[in-house]
Amino acid sequence: MFGQFEVFIEILLTILFGAILGLETETREIEQKGKIKATRNERERIGGVRTYTVISLFGGIAGLFFSLQEYTLVYILFIAIIGLILSAYVLNVQIKHAFGLTTEIAVLIAFILGFLTTSRLVEIWVVLVILVMLAFFLSQKRGIGLLINKIQHKEVIDVVKFSLVALVILPILPNTSIKIIDIARLAELTVENQQVGNITLLNPFNTWLIVVLVSGINLFGYFLSRIVGTKRGLLLTAAISGFISSTSAIISFAAKSKTKENKNNALSFAGAAMISNSFSFFTISLLMFVNSKQFFIKGIWPFVIMFVVGIIIGLVFLYRNKGGPKNSFEIKYEPFSVFPAIKFVLIIVGLTLLIQFLQLFQVNQILVLGITALSGFTGMDAATIAFSNLSKDGLITVEIGIISLILANAINFLAKILYSLIGGSKQFFRKVTLGLGLSAIIGLLGLLLMNLF
Numbered sequence: 001m002f003g004q005f006e007v008f009i010e011i012l013l014t015i016l017f018g019a020i021l022g023l024e025t026e027t028r029e030i031e032q033k034g035k036i037k038a039t040r041n042e043r044e045r046i047g048g049v050r051t052y053t054v055i056s057l058f059g060g061i062a063g064l065f066f067s068l069q070e071y072t073l074v075y076i077l078f079i080a081i082i083g084l085i086l087s088a089y090v091l092n093v094q095i096k097h098a099f100g101l102t103t104e105i106a107v108l109i110a111f112i113l114g115f116l117t118t119s120r121l122v123e124i125w126v127v128l129v130i131l132v133m134l135a136f137f138l139s140q141k142r143g144i145g146l147l148i149n150k151i152q153h154k155e156v157i158d159v160v161k162f163s164l165v166a167l168v169i170l171p172i173l174p175n176t177s178i179k180i181i182d183i184a185r186l187a188e189l190t191v192e193n194q195q196v197g198n199i200t201l202l203n204p205f206n207t208w209l210i211v212v213l214v215s216g217i218n219l220f221g222y223f224l225s226r227i228v229g230t231k232r233g234l235l236l237t238a239a240i241s242g243f244i245s246s247t248s249a250i251i252s253f254a255a256k257s258k259t260k261e262n263k264n265n266a267l268s269f270a271g272a273a274m275i276s277n278s279f280s281f282f283t284i285s286l287l288m289f290v291n292s293k294q295f296f297i298k299g300i301w302p303f304v305i306m307f308v309v310g311i312i313i314g315l316v317f318l319y320r321n322k323g324g325p326k327n328s329f330e331i332k333y334e335p336f337s338v339f340p341a342i343k344f345v346l347i348i349v350g351l352t353l354l355i356q357f358l359q360l361f362q363v364n365q366i367l368v369l370g371i372t373a374l375s376g377f378t379g380m381d382a383a384t385i386a387f388s389n390l391s392k393d394g395l396i397t398v399e400i401g402i403i404s405l406i407l408a409n410a411i412n413f414l415a416k417i418l419y420s421l422i423g424g425s426k427q428f429f430r431k432v433t434l435g436l437g438l439s440a441i442i443g444l445l446g447l448l449l450m451n452l453f
Contacts, residue, residue, distance in 0.1 A: 007118070011060055014114040017131050018056025021110050022049030024135050025103075052110050055081070059114025066119040081111045102138075109134055162219050166212045175205035177393070199356045200393065202349055210345050210385050213290060234272050235318065242276030243283060247379060249276040250416050250432070254424030266424070270431035271317025277416065277436065278310030284384050291388035292398075299388075299402040303409075306443035313435040351386040355396065376408030377415050383408035406444065413440055 026048050062077040085104045109130070116127050181197030184190065191197035241249035250273045257269040281303045288296040376383055383405060391401035413436045420432040 007064065010063075010118045011057070013124075014056045014060030014063075014117050015053055017113050017117065017127070018053035018110055019049055020131065020135060021056070021106065021138070022052035024138055025052065025106075052107070055107055056110045056114035059111035059116075060118045061114075062111075063115040063118030063120075066115070066121075081108065106134060106138060158219060162215060165208075165215060170205070170208050170212055173204040173208050175203065177201075177203045195360055199360070200352065202352070206389065207345055207349070209290075211342060213287060213385075234268060235275065238272035238275040238314070239279050242279030245379075246277045246280035247412075247416060247419070249273065251419050251423055254420050254422075254428055254432075257425045257428035258423065266427035267317050267320060267431060269424075270428050270435065271314040271319075273416075273420070273428075273432050274310045274314030274317060274435040274439075277439075278307045278314065280380065281307045284380050287381060287384045288388050291385055292392040295388040295391050295398055295401060298398055299405060302406060302443040302446055305446040306409075306439045309439045309442050310435065313438060317431060317435070351382075352390060355390060376411035380409060380412050383412075410440055413437075 058077065058081060062074050065071075065073040065077070085108055089104050113127055113131055113134075116122055116130075117124065177200045179197065180199050180201060181191050183201065184197065238249065238253075241252070253269040253273045253276070257266040284303055285296070285300055288299060387396070387401040387405045387408070390396045391398045396404070417429070417433050417436060420429045424432070
């Protein structure tokens with residue numbers, strides 16, 4: 001009896017599933033064309049509450065035959081539904097010259113949903129997921145069309161390129177460290193000095209993972225700019241551009257502060273520069289987390305403090321200048337490219353080799369920190385990845401890595417101050433120097449206090 005009750009429930013579900021798909025089709029037609037026109041065109045199209053319900057029930061009956069192992073009947077029903085759909089498609093092409101297959105495929109899926117419901121080949125939640133996804137895609141015909149109109153072909157190519165970089169190349173690379181001695185063996189050479197031979201050149205997987213991360217962040221930033229628009233207010237412009245490249249943003253704001261029409265808005269642009277710099281710490285935090293969880297846990301706090309301080313200072317600067325710029329500002333991003341990421345990789349590999357050679361020749365540790373921290377001039381992404389990887393591989397301690405990263409950040413701040421001096425107005429330079437200086441000092445004090453307690 002319980003088995004018969006289950007079958008009864010499954011049959012009702014097949015009817016319900018078909019009715020849902022049919023209702024979606026009919027209500028969409030009425031909304032788009034009006035009730036009178038939709039009713040008039042009912043005979044000219046496939047689909048509707050009755051059609052989808054019958055098709056889904058048809059599939060449910062096929063599923064019952066499958067459960068009873070009457071496979072011949074199942075084949076007959078499958079061939080019948082496929083023949084019916086093919087006939088409808090051919091007539092649709094001949095009469096209306098419409099070559100779309102969406103409705104025909106949706107009808108076939110409705111049959112399969114009914115079949116899966118009663119045959120129990122998959123769990124019922126799988127059937128529900130397919131049903132919901134199909135109903136969603138059918139309902140978004142207009143929305144998907146608008147989205148396609150906004151997407152450029154080069155952006156599709158960019159996504160394909162990134163998929164190639166992340167999903168095809170990365171998984172096949174070996175996750176093992178390659179040393180000088182390994183290269184020497186391949187070249188049939190000998191390395192006399194064992195310490196030199198044990199110097200790590202790179203880990204192919206980890207190195208390419210950097211390419212994936214950096215290029216992925218850049219691609220995300222590009223699409224973020226496309227979603228929110230290229231022209232936005234100063235505050236939003238600062239936040240988004242800082243997430244992508246705070247150095248480029250500060251150079252841009254500095255140049256705007258020096259123009260004749262913006263001579264009274266230097267304070268606002270200095271505030272935007274501070275907010276842009278603060279949002280760059282999101283990228284630093286992400287790179288730290290992905291590369292080394294231990295490095296992230298111990299090294300994140302000074303950057304959290306500098307983020308908060310920078311946001312506060314930036315907002316104070318922005319809102320103190322009440323007559324600040326009201327117009328929108330354009331954000332320009334380059335689409336996907338692996339070349340900037342490869343540049344970072346070369347910097348990171350160079351830093352790794354430099355530190356190992358300096359340690360090999362027992363160079364003073366302070367000098368090692370000073371030399372490697374100079375990488376902050378090129379930006380913080382490469383420095384963050386380099387120091388987190390070095391600490392993870394045991395080439396330097398976590399503490400040394402964090403100190404090196406903070407020194408690199410200080411040098412990056414100095415570079416930004418220099419850009420402000422060269423490209424910005426005097427007021428812009430003074431305010432940016434004050435803001436970055438306070439952020440660095442408070443962040444360092446916070447780190448020292450946390451280590452003391």
